[in-house]
Amino acid sequence: MQNSQKPFMITRNLDPENQETPIHFINEDLIGGKLFYRRNHFSYPNFVSTFYWLPVGGVVHYPKTFSLKEILGLPPRTIKTVLECAGNKRGFFKPKVFGDQWKKGAISQGSWKGVSLRTLLEYTGIAETAREVIVEGYDFGERTDSNQIHYFSRSLAIDKALHPDTIIAYEYNGEPIPFKHGFPLRLIVPEWYAMASVKWIKKIIVIDYEFKGPFQAVDYVYYPKKDSDEGKFPVTTMGINSTIQQPLDRKILNTGVHILSGIAWTGNGLVTKVEVSVDGGINWSSAQLVNVPERYSCVRWSYKWEVLKTGEYTIMSRAADSAGDEQPKGAMWNRKGYGYNAIDVVRVKVE
Template structure:
C-alpha cells in the first residue's frame, strides 16, 4: 500500500536573468544565519569561465619586490583565517528605487552570508613584498565577455587600495561553509573583502597585480559608481562600503493575517562596525520600538532580530524596520537615489492586513 507523504516544500533561487546567470536568494525564507551554497545568490557579469584547475596558479606581480606564483597547495598550507561574512550585491533592492533605476531588478535577496575560510592576502604579500610606490592591487577574474562601451573582450577586474588589501580580514578564500567554494561562487579562489559590497569580492581569481596608480577598469570607473544625477555624471563617487540596512523576513508584504500574536522577524547588517539597534514601527513610522537581537551582532555578519506583536485590532498596518550601527549610521527614511541604483538602504517596510 502506497502512502502519500507531505512532499518536500522548499524555496528556490529567484531568477532575474539566465545569461549571465543572476538569481537572488529567497531571503524571506532563509531561517538560518548561514546560507547554503545552493541558495547563495548568483550574480555574474558574463558566462561562467572555462579554465583548467590542474594548471591553476595564482600569480602576484607588478610593484612587488619578488613576483611570485602560488600553487593551491601552497595557499592551503599557509595559516588560515575563517570569517562569517555578509556578501551583498550593491544592486540589492534596486527594484525599490523611485524613480526606477535600470539594470537587474534585484528585490531583497541579492545578499547571502556564510563562513569563508582562506589565507589573509597580507600573508601572501609578505612573500612578494610591496614596493613603496604601490597604491592599489588589481584582482582579475577568469570571467570575461563583451561590454557595450568596448570593442574588446574585457575580464572582470576590480582594485582595492593597498590599505584595505592589507587588512587581516581581506582574504583569498578557498572554502565556503567548510567545503571547497562552489564553482559558481568562485572556485578555486575568491577574494573576500568583508564590509564592502560584493563586486569587490572577485571570483575565480586569475591574477593579482600591484600598481602605482588608480585602476581605471570599467567595473571600477564606469559601473559601481554612484551617479547622483539622472542626466550627467556630476557628483559621482565609487561604491565601496556596505550601507547599514535591514530586511523584514516575516510577515510577507501584503500578507493577510488574523488578530493574534506574531513574531515579526528579520535581519540587519552594516559594512562598518556592527549593528547596535534595530527598531520597528507598526504605525507607518509614527512610533518606534526596539527589537530583540537574537544573537550578538558581529562585525561583517548580519544579525537576526525579532519582535513579538500582539495585534487585536483589525485593519491595515505598515510595518517598518530601521537599523543603527556602532558608527551611529542609521537607515534613512528615503533612499539615496542614484542613476545606476546602488546601495539602497532606506528603512524597510511592508504592509499587512489583519482581518
C-alpha cells in the same frame, strides 16, 4: 505529515545567471551554496583547475606564482561575513533605474576560509610606490557600453588589501567553494559590497597608479545626478540596512499575536539596535536582537506584535550601528541604482 517543501532561487536573469536568495525563508546563520545568491556580469568561465596557478606581480620585489597546494599550506584565516550585491533592492528606487531589478535577496552570509592577501604580498614584497592591488577574475565578456572584451577586474587601495581579514578564500562553510561562487579561489573583502570580492581569481597585480578598469571607474560608482557625472564617488562600504523577512508583503493575517522577524547588517562597525513600527512610522519600538552582534555578520531580530483590530497596516524596520549611522527614510537615489538602504516596508491586511 512533515512539510517537504524547500525554498528556491528567484531568477532575475539567465545569461549571465543572476538569481536571488529566497531571503524571506532563510532562518539559518549560514546560507548553503545552492541558495547563495548569484551575481554574474558574464557567462561562467572555462578553465582547468587541476593545473591552477596564481601569479602575483607588478611593482613587487619578488614576483611569484603560487600553486594551489602552496596556498592551501599557508596559515589559514576564517571569516564569517555577509556579502551583499551593490544592486540589492535596486527594484525599490523611485524613479526607477536601469539594471537587474533585484528585490531583497541579493545578499547571503557564510563562513569563508583562506589565506590573507597580505600573506601572499609578504612573500613578494611591495614597492614603496605601490598604491593599489588589482585582482582579476577568469570571467570575461563584451561590455554593452564599449563593445570591447574585458575580464572582471577590481582594485583595492593598499591599506584595504593589507587588512588581515581581506582573504583569498578556498573554502565556503567547510567545503571547497562551489564553482558558481568562485572555485577554486575567491577574494573576500568584508564590509564592502560584494563586487569587490572577485571570483575565479586569475592573477593579482600590484600597481603604482589609480586603476581605471570599467568595473571600477564606470560601474560601481554612485552617480547622484541623472544627466551628468557631477558629484560621482566610488561604491565601497555597505550601508546600514535591514530586511523584514516575515510577514511577507501583502500577506493576510488573522487578529492575535504575530512574531515579526528579519535581519540587519552594516559595513561599518556593529548593528546596535533595530526598531519596528506597525503604524507606518508614527511610533517605533525596539526589536529583540536574537543573536549577539558580530563584526561583518548579520543580526537576526524579532518583535512580538499583538493586533486586535482588523484593517490594513504598514510595518517598517530600521537599524542603527556603532558608527552612528541609521537607516534613512529614503535611499540616496543614484543613476545605476546602488546601495539602497531605506527603511524597510511591508504592508499587511488583518481580517
